[in-house]
Amino acid sequence: MPWFRKLLQVSSSSLRKASPLNPRYIFSSNYTSQTGGLEPTKPNEKPRVVVLGSGWAGCRLMKGIDTNIYDVVCVSPRNHMVFTPLLASTCVGTLEFRSVAEPIGRIQPAISTAPGSYFFLANCKGIDVDDHVVHCETVTDGVDTLHPWNFKIAYDKLVIASGAEALTFGIKGVKEHATFLREVSHAQEIRRKLLLNLMLSDVPGISEEEKRRLLHCVVIGGGPTGVEFSGELSDFIMKDVRERYLHVKDYIHVTLIEANEILSSFDDRLRQYATKQLTKSGVRLMRGIVKDVQPQKIILNDGTEVPYGLLVWSTGVGPSSFIHSLQLPKSPGGRIGVDEWLRVPSLQDVFSIGDCCGFLESTGRPVLPALAQVAERQGKYLAALLNRIGKDGGGYANSARDMELGKQFIYKHLGSMATVGRYKALVDLRQSKEGKGLSMTGFVSWFIWRSAYLTRVVSWRNRFYVAVNWATTFVFGRDISRI
């Protein structure tokens, strides 16, 4: 067992040296003691890239890393990448959950086969930038027979790609009563609740009012995710519920609440089209700002009470508490500040990509939107950069100090897409909100949308499965088993 030989018992001296008061020793919360870890690499070993996170950014990076140059170690609380743009479809059974999840070992096979590469199911708890070490705690997920334990990993290069968190704007009750739509487990929860409510509303003894409440699905936030989920849901209602839950078909409704305009980043004409299509397919659009979320209703700023059976919260993302806790330079908005090469400046060998990073104000560049597209492009760029550094002999810790890094990262927006229900989609190919360019609606867009996503699904296995899922849904309708 090669890794076992690298096991490191932390000496008491190394613990004494580091202290949370030392600003170079960056800690998150609840840090206790450690039992082992991966030692710094030796000259006869490959340099080690440690990646925190397994989202679009981290996975694209790992896919691109040359494993002849580097060993790759990934630390994340989930062992797969979620294909987020298709997550909304899994809630109503159009796609299987498994079709939108890609195991990391399939994205970068070295992770599970190369002797020095690993995936660790853990959360990062702190970073010791002087010693080039990250401190981690295992995720044990409610298994009562095992306590989480701490370990540390020495890195040659560190890439922070741990993503962002759903924004709740400090509104009370959101975390308790609403469901986000960012992980497969969220989609599973939405599906279970939706099917439970459908079945409960059919049981005798329920009042008309309670029935309407149970079958009222409220979506907060009119960005692409909120719009796509509303569209999928009303599609499911129009097509499947009316056939299979005939008893309750007149009671189920979808309401989309947004403080401003839906799809605010899209072209005017596309926005109008989306509004028309959503309304036509039965989604009620409502202007409002949520003040309070209670177990069975939400209260808006103007005092309106909206009873709900299912509440999906999709108002964008912001820096996570982990990112907050790191004492690193920050970008406007509180993300980890990076320079034009996605480095965390003033530190050696630390990079950040994806939703958790943003350009420092000093770069004069805007913070990029939290989009899969941005994260993926950054992952790809950084993989190439690290490969070049490694090839030029700068792979080990502190060995790339004065190296010429070459081309800066430049983001070019390729356009935005969103579905608005059955066989309808928007494609906005303008490069910025003010720019000129192609915008499309309707069936052709929807076809482009499906094709674009199908070719971007990472593995052939899942491409095949997504295609099979779509075909099956088309022929047999959606699956409604509540498992």
Add this chain to the structure above:
Amino acid sequence: MPWFRKLLQVSSSSLRKASPLNPRYIFSSNYTSQTGGLEPTKPNEKPRVVVLGSGWAGCRLMKGIDTNIYDVVCVSPRNHMVFTPLLASTCVGTLEFRSVAEPIGRIQPAISTAPGSYFFLANCKGIDVDDHVVHCETVTDGVDTLHPWNFKIAYDKLVIASGAEALTFGIKGVKEHATFLREVSHAQEIRRKLLLNLMLSDVPGISEEEKRRLLHCVVIGGGPTGVEFSGELSDFIMKDVRERYLHVKDYIHVTLIEANEILSSFDDRLRQYATKQLTKSGVRLMRGIVKDVQPQKIILNDGTEVPYGLLVWSTGVGPSSFIHSLQLPKSPGGRIGVDEWLRVPSLQDVFSIGDCCGFLESTGRPVLPALAQVAERQGKYLAALLNRIGKDGGGYANSARDMELGKQFIYKHLGSMATVGRYKALVDLRQSKEGKGLSMTGFVSWFIWRSAYLTRVVSWRNRFYVAVNWATTFVFGRDISRI
């Protein structure tokens, strides 16, 4: 809403009349008050068959019921049938969970479309055999915004098909620490634990001993389910773990513990073949009786301690606490006693099928084994019987008292099948343990096994999916994302 018109407010007099002391009023536990229900059918309505349960027996019955004659109401805590023989394959990712679950609305479409037919997500709490009423409580599954409520359903014909429970023989800790393999949720739990243990065992800081424990999968019970699960698991280890979890491949082991012989219902030669194949594929067979189950180890009768990371309990089934609580005539072994026509004798219009029933001693027939095959045949038989009764005008409550019922139910065993890992299976076509007949092993059996199950999967949708799953596993290997 037709059902809404049938809503019935229970008058206090009807509650006063019935009391748990009255032996005709058969109650289970925790019965409180009711808020509504389905009234007795009127002469201008179709008679109503109420089916308790949605397993093999109940679903085969509902599939066969002529919905031109009857309305069908199903009461069950799950809205789908589980294709149990393939459940073991879902734990390791050979099949998707959804492929082995069939929504009831797809088995009997009238349930979701006919005005008088329903599916209720609920548990039956008691039966009032004099008034022809069942008392139910909704399943709300931890949703904190809704309290379970009670309702009652009047029946013309009642079919109790609520199945059996896993036997624990009163051994301490089984329910807390072991996982059964009877529902899709069990398979999901096994999969989550297995993948969690695989990932945790790779994290630095874990001792050699703890690693061996985490990766030790113990199966208790050498019946077909235990043997098939052990085979699937060792197949997964041989084929997928060795490739994808290279770091831990030498630590993972499967042990099958059985008090007597494995596959005791099979032919001697088949048993020897199974033993040889399982041993060859790395399953350790162990004789032993479990005395105590602790969080990380089991203790056998002879004092041996067996540490485990995953414990699957599969020692057969027995009468559930619901069946126990019903004051009905019982068969040897405590199941609901039925006569040759699957009626509960001395009561009007009450039938029982599947694992929860057994022939009364007075019939002179043996209690049939708890097999899908038996349950399915009984469901089919009873559907035909009820259709004939309905056609002859005996569909309503108390209207078939002196009717000639025709052919008795006779069970003819068609043979048993079990897989023992990769491309190997057993097929035993003898009609009884002592009988003569064909028995087969090896690849041909395995092919028969797959084909037989594939054609028996209820819907074309799932047949298609099971075939696609098998093909994908063959080409791409198993899915290992832990979602």
